[in-house]
Amino acid sequence: MKIDWAALGSVFGVSLVATVVLVGLFTLGIVGLSKQESASAQSGGSAVLARTGAYACFALCAAAVTYGIYLIVV
Template sequence: MKIDWAALGSVFGVSLVVTVALVGLFTLGIAGLSRQEKASAQGSSAALALTGAYACFAACAAAVGYGIYLIVA
């Protein structure tokens, strides 16, 4: 019996890293948006936070796109 430990290990590693990275990025994006929301409520703006937020969401969207590519391919 041959158990493909390498494949299992890479599934484990990739899943862990990708999940944590994606959730982290997305949360940063949300935090950025939230900061902008607060800032605009006080009349100022947080352009940097907003730009960062959009960058994070773009990265997440790219990951979702890659996921769809994997499903189709």
């Protein structure tokens, strides 16, 4: 049995980058929601912006997970 180390390294690198990006997006979403609560006490405009950004981050996470499931199934 021969292992293609270049392909294995490529898969490792792509999965590492994808994991870091997804965790980063989810973290930004949670930070946006926490900032939304503190921003709503100060002014209304930045609270809407924080909530919209957080929802956008969560939507990107869901899209990436959905695309990954699509790649596995198809």
